Amino acid sequence: MALMETGKYSQGSVLGSVNPDLASERQTASFSVEKLTAWLDGGAEHTRLRRAVVEAIERDPAFSRENQYFQSQNERYEAAVRKAVHLQKKMDEMGWTDNGPEFKYIYRALSGDLAFLLHRIFIRSISMLGSDKQIAKWIPLATQYQLIGSYAQTELGHGTYLQGLETTAVFDITTQEFVLNTPNISAMKWWPGDMGRSATHTVVFAQLYVKGKCYGLHPFIVQIRSLQDHSLCPGITAGDIGPKMNFEHIDNGYLMLQNVRVPRENMLSKFCEVQPDGTYVRRGSQKINYFTMTTVRISLILDEVVIPLMKACTIAIRYSVVRRQSKLKPGEQEAKILDYQTQQEKLLPQLAAAYAFYFINDYLQELFNRGYREIQRKNFDMLPELHAFSSGFKAMVTQYSTSAVEICLRACGGHGYSLLSGLPSLYTKIVASCIYEGENTILFLQTARFLIKCFMAASTGQPVPPSVTYLAAVTPEKCPAKNKLDFLSPDIYTEAYQHMAARLINSTAAKLQDLIQSGVKKHDAWNQCTVQLAQAAKAHCHYITVKNFAETVEKLETQPGIQKIMKHLCDLFALHGIFSNAGVFLHDGYISGAQMDMVTASYLDLLAVIRKDAVPLVDAFDFTDKTLNSALGSYDGQVYQRLYEWAQKSPTNKQVWMLDYSQATSALARAEVVYFSFNKSNTDKSKVE
Amino acid sequence: MALMETGKYSQGSVLGSVNPDLASERQTASFSVEKLTAWLDGGAEHTRLRRAVVEAIERDPAFSRENQYFQSQNERYEAAVRKAVHLQKKMDEMGWTDNGPEFKYIYRALSGDLAFLLHRIFIRSISMLGSDKQIAKWIPLATQYQLIGSYAQTELGHGTYLQGLETTAVFDITTQEFVLNTPNISAMKWWPGDMGRSATHTVVFAQLYVKGKCYGLHPFIVQIRSLQDHSLCPGITAGDIGPKMNFEHIDNGYLMLQNVRVPRENMLSKFCEVQPDGTYVRRGSQKINYFTMTTVRISLILDEVVIPLMKACTIAIRYSVVRRQSKLKPGEQEAKILDYQTQQEKLLPQLAAAYAFYFINDYLQELFNRGYREIQRKNFDMLPELHAFSSGFKAMVTQYSTSAVEICLRACGGHGYSLLSGLPSLYTKIVASCIYEGENTILFLQTARFLIKCFMAASTGQPVPPSVTYLAAVTPEKCPAKNKLDFLSPDIYTEAYQHMAARLINSTAAKLQDLIQSGVKKHDAWNQCTVQLAQAAKAHCHYITVKNFAETVEKLETQPGIQKIMKHLCDLFALHGIFSNAGVFLHDGYISGAQMDMVTASYLDLLAVIRKDAVPLVDAFDFTDKTLNSALGSYDGQVYQRLYEWAQKSPTNKQVWMLDYSQATSALARAEVVYFSFNKSNTDKSKVE
DSSP, rough: OOOOOOOOOOOOTTSOOHHHHHHHHHHSSSSOHHHHHHHTTTTTHHHHHHHHHHHHHHOOOOOOTTTGOOOHHHHHHHHHHHHHHHHHOOOOOOOHOTTTTTHHHHHHHTTTSSSOHHHHHHHHHHHHHHHHHHHHHHHHHTTTTOEEEEEEEOBSSSSGGGGGGEEEEETTTTTEEEHHHHHHGGGGGGGGGGTTTHHHHEEEEEEETTTTTEEEEEEEEOOBBOOTOOBBBBTTEEEEEOOBBBBBTOEEEEEEEEEEEEEGGOOOOSEEEOOOOHHHHHHHHHHHHHHHHHHHHHIIIIIIIIIIHHHHHHHHHHHHHHHOSSSSSSSOOOOOOSSSSHHHHHHHHHHHHHHHHHHHHHHHHHHHHHHHHHHTTTTTTTTTHHHHHHHHHHHHHHHEEEEEHHHHHHHHHHHHBBBGGSSSHHHHGGGGTTTTSSSSHHHHHHHHHHHHHHHHHHTTTOOOOGGGGGGGOOSSSSOOSSSSSGOOOOOHHHHHHHHHHHHHHHHHHHHHHHHHTTTTTHHHHHHHHHHHHHHHHHHHHHHHHHHHHHHHTTTTOOOOHHHHHHHHHHHHHHHHHHHHTTTHHHHSSSSHHHHHHHHHHHHHHHHHHHHHHHHHHHHOOOOOOOOOOOOTOOTTTTHHHHHHHHHHHSGGGGOOOOOTTTTTSTTTTTHHHHEEEEEEOSSSSSSOO | GGGGGSSSSGGGGGTSSSSSHHHHHHHSSSOOOHHHHHHHHHHHHHHHHHHHHHHHHHGGGGOOOOGGGGGOHHHHHHHHHHHHHHHHHHHOOOOOTSSSSHHHHHHHHHHTTOSSSHHHHHHHHHHHHHOOOHHHHHHHHHHHHHHHHHOOBSSSSSSGGGOOOOOOOETTTTTTEEEEESGGGGGGGGTTTTTTTTEEEEEEEEEEEEEEEEEEEEEEHHHHHTTTTTOOOOEEEEEOOOOOOTTSSSEEEEEEEEEEEEEEBBBBBBBBETTTTTEEEOOOOHHHHHHHHHHHHHIIIIIIIHHHHHHHHHHHHHHHHBBBOOOOTTTOOOOBBBGSSHHHHEEEEEEEEHHHOOEEEEEEHHHHHHHHHHHHOOOOOHHHHHHHHHHHHHHHHHHHHHHHHHHHHHHHHHHHGGGGGGGHHHHHGGGGTTTTTSSSHHHHHHHHHHHHHHHHHTTTOOOOOGGGGGGGOOOOOOOOSSSSGGGOOOHHHHHHHHHHHHHHHHHHEEEEEEHHTOOOHHHHHHHHHHHHHHHHHHHHHHHHHHHHHHHHGGGGGHHHHHHHHHHHHHHHHHHHHHHHHHHHTTSSSSOOHHHHHHHHHHHHHHHHHHHTTHHHHHHTTTOOOHHHHOOOHHHHOOHHHHHHHHHHGGGGGOOOOOOOOOOSSSTTTHHHHHHHHHHHHHOOOOOOO
């Protein structure tokens, strides 16, 4: 009768003592979690530094995210402003600087919930696009927060296609000013962060007109709000664009300009200038600017995509060993849901992808550092490859990771749907990464254009960048694997990916040429191939990711414990990709139906192997409970207790209705009394007229 | 210089006059939109009735959804209560009844934003599970709203696996009462709608114990709040479970019971009863109850899944002919984004799926009506098939539609990410359908169990239900298609689906038997096949959906205009499925690589064909602007103007900061002044302690 005893509800004290179902998972780790963490961090000294930064931030109540899931858009914005201001103080106090080794850990520790991020872009754009004189004037003002900057590029009518932007800046030779205008509603600046409420200044991108001639897009520093009272400047209409799926903490804004005049000196003029007599002078190379745009795409991969995916995996996998549901064997205890093959098949490939993308990020960083060194030596040869890589990998990693986070969310059932799980906000935030900094389909097509060009060059014997020499390589026509174990050989699967990617690019190039030769115009032919071109670009990136994972594992020979489990994850990532995209491998018979059955068998076998280390593998990501901010994912696994305690804090539980409705005798009166009492007692709500 | 003229921002007056880019799409429809609408509604008289209901509701300001995207959780809940109360009055006023022909259109017109939906389930469960005496006592109280009911099944620790529920009800023979308890935290009721704040009564599912013996799960009517002052009853702890990804308008709640006593008469006793001396009596058949659970899954498909998908398609497709971005041909005007093949490939398959699922819903309704008639004649033969269908189709349609809505959202770029587009809330709501009323993976496995059983029976010559006779049918080993046009033959592709589904079930059954024969225990063998079993079940449902679509098109011979476009959509749905799941068709060589190229060619050709009718095809869904509640999807296509006007209403634009920070001279003081002023002036926010 123990079941029926009451008064057994756990008190707060249970939080912190690890749930035995989670503790047991940690006792059987096949490797040292601490060693893996240190390796991921790039050495134990980095781990120590990261932990010190995280601890300093989490100890400070000003950075608390405790009430985040209960906050309105207004409240989240205010919290982000408060944190941004406090962070400056904290950095002074701790001796952290923007260029110091601690800096990259700060954003991670704060999970990005900061205002004034666009202020940094404002500073960066002036540093890069401004003349020495402009830098000397504006950068000190900005770094000392004498103004708050923003960056106004996107318009209501145009995003990724920059040439289409419509805002105009006409040079008025008589007053030596530029006159900025929003010529119609679609030209309104729309989306820029920090612009809805915070910014006093912004860099406006506008079509430059001098003496009636358009010189294309140029950047102008424009003051939009008073430095005396924060009111809008004359000719400026600006505000917040309203509620979004996430990013409530950022005041994405709109901006209309009506005959707004700025002095000639406010056009950022490192690369081009309008002289007092209206002469337009272009100087230096804009290629470096072009390079900078591509680096932004690479720089967001870790913080905005891979780390959120790692968090989602941590939450979902820890929850899946705490949650017990139904029985695997009749008569036994209910099983941990991670013991079901279907749950393993949902989560473990996402875990493998998180590692794969963490490593591809390292690869890209290295590639870009190398590119940067070359560019400093005035060698721009790598630019097309770097642009193609930044586009394709940004698109592939964001798209894959968005699906992965969604899978993690759904794998947690109803509790995953609660904001308190942390998963909905991870999803609603990561999904935006598929759109911002270049829409993914457009990015894939840019990569495809590069690949087609390289393929054409390679097939006529011209030199191509090392990353794409494979396009012209001769590979066997059939996969040589004879049994399921052969598919655990990186050579076998890497070659399969290579063959498949090369085939897709090859066959799409052939289709393109056939169409053109049959008389279809070039742009129409291109459009008719874009579905396949995008697929080919994705296949290329997938191949490089698998290859890089395999090479990363190879380099781990001094750490055999870690190497073994990483090898399993690499195999899983590769075989999951073949299993889920079977068609492109089977299409030309490179992999036969019988071999696909071997792939499937090895893939399913691997799930059971990695399942044993699943919790240690997410523990190694080393997220604190405060960073995860999840009732399901905490280190102690006290899932139900935490859900219950956190729910108590909800504003929906803050109102008490003690009311007299004994007089309500008619059919509807009772419900009405309930409604009106809610309405009466609820004085603390945000009113909307 | 026309570009630079100012003062041209369109005023409100532009709303309602159709954007020419959208108007032109309607002039070239290949069919009569009105006729298609009438056919979808089941006849012009149904269309008239539906429109009358929608109009009556939309004319009534009490049902307005205008401010929905700006509301807090509290406000959405209050609005839902207000609407539920008002709806009762409206129904009286209009002469609508719960069983009248108007009823099904009301929910559609209100887009489900109603409180007290669980009150209906409370009523339904008493009607079905209660004795005549219980029905006579409780139903009038409920229908007159003398109480507000809820339905408490799910617990913190158990959802789909009902046997695992832990709440207990012990019969106390001395007082003739049941004593209900929540024995530990995981047994807390968690998620029931209307329970967090509204309900006064609920049906609690608990394990029944009589004289120490457990009789399994039984339903008990329990009062949880006072009918005098709405305070919690003794022994009851209840509240709201906090913020969710959506459904803010519903007070999903938790409930703990500590020695809560209810009279013996409160156990719903149509099928079983505890007599005063403690004798447990079971009577009648519980099969009908089992049937009712499956009908709930079918009943949600239209309103909660297909209609939201239709809305998402309407919004995304209308936006895609208004949005112009980049150029298809150099020198020309920027192209409508729907003219890009990649955009067509994103949206048009989702449109085809919306139609496919609308038709499969008709098919399922008919099947279930037939089943219901049989059951009333005490013939329960169809039950296993009905259960398998309700499980598999619920899972397939919700999973597919969730992805489809997400694709629509992402296809609208940045503006799709704004809540004002309507797409984020469609997504965050539909994703829940993958979890509630049975988690999808578990449901697929239930279908798989049925299919494996039928396959075994069929292969030994035993009779099986008509829907699965194909499992034992002999089909050709190779697809007979010779060119891409052959793949526009429903016979060709339906047979390909049939072959593929039968093969997957067949091969998984073989794997299962091999494992068992090799000594693996039955339950382990089952678990090791579940990834493939779920895939096979999905393939079966996909096949039936394609087949049903083709049959629906065939029956349209009297309406050739509509039949033609429906045939195109059917082809697209089928070929998209083959294109995106190429592996399972190529695996055994049923479709060859060369044939897959034909599939791809026909599939891509179809996109260009259907693109011409895309707008008429969504217009035919006949959603009003108020129903869509989308700045991107309105009938007039005035996308930018509407985004701008709606953004003005956001609470984030309601605060004006005119402040003096001229004294702020230090580095951070200015930002701090901004922050503190926000804080000071912002008195209308919802506080969280």
